[in-house]
Amino acid sequence: MKKKVGIIACSGEKLLGGTLSRAAARIVVKKLKPHDTIVLCQPLFAAGGLERHGGQQERDFAKEHPTITIEGCEELCSKIAVERYSGPVAATIRVDEIMKAHPELKPKSREDLGKDGLKLAEIIAEEIAKKVDELHKQR
Amino acid sequence: MSESYDPEKETFMGVPRKKIPWWPTIDYVKCNFCMECDKFCPHDVYAHIEGEEKKLIVKNQYNCVVFCRTCAKTCAPDALSFPNKREITKLIKKFRSENK
Amino acid sequence: MSKKKGYIIPCSGIGKVFGSIGRETAYIVVNELAKDKADLECLPLIVKGKKEVIEALKENKIISIDGCPLKCSYNNIMEKVGRVDAQFMTTDIVKENRDLKPEPYIIPIGENTKELSKKLAEKVAEKINELLENKVEVE
């Protein structure tokens, strides 16, 4: 049985990169790889085992399953959180790099991605899906 | 539930699902085809029929969860009805005692 | 009125619509209702412990917006900064407007979700004015 891959979007609220990373994560988990991936929430890693349904589940899951973080900017918040509370990250996707690789696509804003933004989110999502397949091949 | 849910095999409290007459009945006088019930039900009990006078029918009645009446709650014109729960409980008890 | 600002920290909820209401609220306040008096910060950056951000928060007013009882924004800010001046729950605004059921989809958010975010944004903006006019501390 293939192990599920944890997707942790940086979901930073301040930057366009955050909105894109969140959108891409949802496309992967809902459309491209619904059976092989699950979304984990970055702040929950630190919020830890607050209530019973707290982040303890994020930490435990990330210890036993491969994880891919989607970073909206160079701060790499998700990667750092996962490595601090659970363990090494299997792969990291840099949204800002993909944006640079597609100058023709100009997302509208962090509030509203617009057509170009959604297309970019699709491209990022495909990149993640490819990584998921690679991870499953390695298993 | 999709094809993988096979009413033949399914049981409820040990009684074959096919033996329990539990599903919604649509009162087509009241029903305004708002489709709220179909939107609510996660078990594909209802189905849309294009171009028919009765645009909504109960297609997979055995997908319906016994004793669950929540779709009737979402029905504004109150057009959905279910069998009497006490009769159904009696029927289940009778079946179980006969097949102990 | 102090030149200070109100920093809004919405939670990064990604799986449910409650997170989106928090972000949408923050954008409305920062872009419209309290234009020069409010700003927002990425919660993952605070979780990561970015010094500049934490220092900036300390000198200003901090408003957390959370989407579920785990309160990752509130708890992580208390952990890393030690103070939250006002906390909001998007679930409260949903409870107060039972007729406005938020749509479950997130990209893009539905009309009810936008409406709820506007209502919450008004409350948050009002609170920021209160905090910045030191009404709260004077009592």
Added chain:
Amino acid sequence: MDKKLCVLPCNGIDKSLGVVARTVALKLIELEPEMNLICPVLLNTNDERYETILKESNIVIIDGCMTRCATKLVDERNQKIFKRIFIPAMSKQFKIKPGTNLELNENGQKLAEKISIEIIKELKASEYDEISIEKKLEEFDFYEITVDKYYFQVPKNSYFFNENDCWVKPNGNTALIGISDYLQNRVSDIMFVELPKVGTEIEQFDDVGSFDSVKTVLDLISPCSGRIISVNKDLKEHPEWMNQDPYRKGWFAELELKNFDEDWELLMDGSGYFKYMKETITKEKEEMDFKN
């Protein structure tokens, strides 16, 4: 005060803030003799002795400064927290500066006094003393299965289930009813509850009130027959308890049982329901595969 409580101050003896933290703890156990004092040094060195007390009680944590040693001591444990006290924040709130000398001056004493009184006041106001029907539900043994990142728990004994994922916990001729961990997970964040009217007579499998989330509205389908003698009014303010603690704090209604021994025949015990629940989860997974 029926819920056990303990207090854990930090052990900062090199700063007045730490001394204030300790003084608050000492004042608390004076004002509230039932409260246990947890020694941070002993907890740090060998904490078997504290194992039971910590497990059964909620804790008041008092940190003297930003290093937060008391919080760190408790952080790794899945400990129920009643209140976190951060002395610098309190000093700002009460506008009293404890000064720097380690022998607490008059201000330091006053600050410690004010903080302990506030904690006691909050204690009294919290559910511990309120005469809301605080159901004394002890710890319970449970089966557990993890699916992706969600835990699904089922108590091993004294709870009985119907196939609509609702439970009954009989106790003499009365019983509590509620929803299972599986059902609360499937419905997700519960926002509103419609509690039944006290005094209503119900038959087994009747619907007894309902609970709404953004996703759906569901009725609680009663596993047993009887008369409603009380309802969990706290759920009006805290519907999320049904999600966080579905078998205890999230209880829904209390009934006076009518013929439970007959109802019982149509119910499953903990192990039976755990098996049934696992089958439902696998069926749902297969279905998801089918759909993709």
